[in-house]
Amino acid sequence: MDEAVRLALVKWPNVPSCTGWLRLSRRGEWRVPEGPIRHAGLNAFIGRNYQPTSDGRWFFQNGPQQVFVSLDYTPLILRLASAEQLETHTGLPANTVTEAWLDEDGSLLLGCEHGVALLNDRDLAAFCARLEGDLEKQDAPLSLHWAGKAVSVGRIMQAEVAARFGFVSEPSL
Known part of the structure; x- marks a missing residue:
């Protein structure tokens, strides 16, 4: 602050x-x-x-x-700062991806040291090359290769995201 x-x-x-x-x-x-x-x-x-x-x-x-x-979705948005570096929409580097999820619309959510974040859709194509598995089959195992690590990719419904990760989409006083 x-x-x-x-x-x-x-x-x-x-x-x-x-x-x-x-x-x-x-x-x-x-x-x-x-x-x-x-x-x-x-x-x-x-x-x-x-x-x-x-x-x-x-x-x-x-x-x-x-x-x-x-x-509109998550409290943090990630984007590619370079081919090998993610950063939050506030400019913080995201050095570690620990979890990943695909929702029903094909949006990719990533867990990093700052919390859960939606990947900016402009960078989704670059990440598709890092996914391994069959995207068409809902029960097929998927993994994401990032920073020399393979991270399992789970499936999640958009309606479940806020409750699962403990944030409020429409705050009130």
């Missing part, structure tokens, strides 16, 4: 939280009702001050105010 945000929390401790204003898209874009936030500095500020509550609601600490984030 930014030092200026910490100081604002001390100065104004009772500012009410808000919901329904900020959301995270499946491609890792911060969106407000008017559309995606394009300002690089604001995107970086939100990313540095984005975190979960103990009950799985994700928020952006905007000075003294918690702005709860609606999630």
